[in-house]
Amino acid sequence: MGGSQSTRKLSVDNDNAIQVSQEALDRIQSQLSANKIEQPSPQQYAPPPPVYDTQKHAAEEAYWVHRIENLKRAHEKINSGMHIEYQKTLKEANELFELVKADKIATKLPPCQEEKAKVLECYSQNPNKSLVCSVLVNQFNDCVCKSRLAAITASP
Incomplete structure (x- = not known):
């Protein structure tokens, strides 16, 4: 029983079938493709401009x-x-x-240049008598002390 295949065949006759010509099919196809092109895609939607x-x-x-x-x-x-x-x-x-x-x-110029020159001239004129020039040496010493004192009081 279940081991054999069925040999029955079924056939349906439909007398109400519609036949469409090739031209009609082509027109329907062109209209469908034209409608697809004209429809805007949802990605091309532009929002309205902002209101200021x-x-x-x-x-x-x-x-x-x-x-x-x-x-x-x-x-x-x-x-x-x-x-x-x-x-x-x-x-x-x-x-x-x-x-x-x-x-x-x-x-x-260093201070007391005149006194220095007088002392040097005195020593050159009296090479062996240095005590003769002692007065000039004391004047030179006083001049140096005065210029030192003036420099100390003048500096801030």
Whole structure:
């Protein structure tokens, strides 16, 4: 019983079948493909442009204009302060250079050059009599002491 195959056959006759010509099939295919092309894809959807609130935009614009003006004023204050400090420093540096320059001119020649020349001339004229020049040596010594004292009192 279950070991053999069935040999029955079934056939259906349909007298109401519709036959379509090849031209009709081609027209239907072209219309379907044209409809597919015309339909927009969901990815091409563009959102509407954003709506701007003009009052909010004007308030933001005023805020930034005010902020920029404040920053400009602060920048100008900083620049003026830096310019003043630069001028003061330049003036102080020039004064220091003038002091150093004047000090170099003052100390360019050692003090008591005349007295020194007199002592040397006396020693050359009296090679074996050094006590003869003692008065000139004392004058030279006094001059050196006075110039040392003047230098000490003049320095700050």
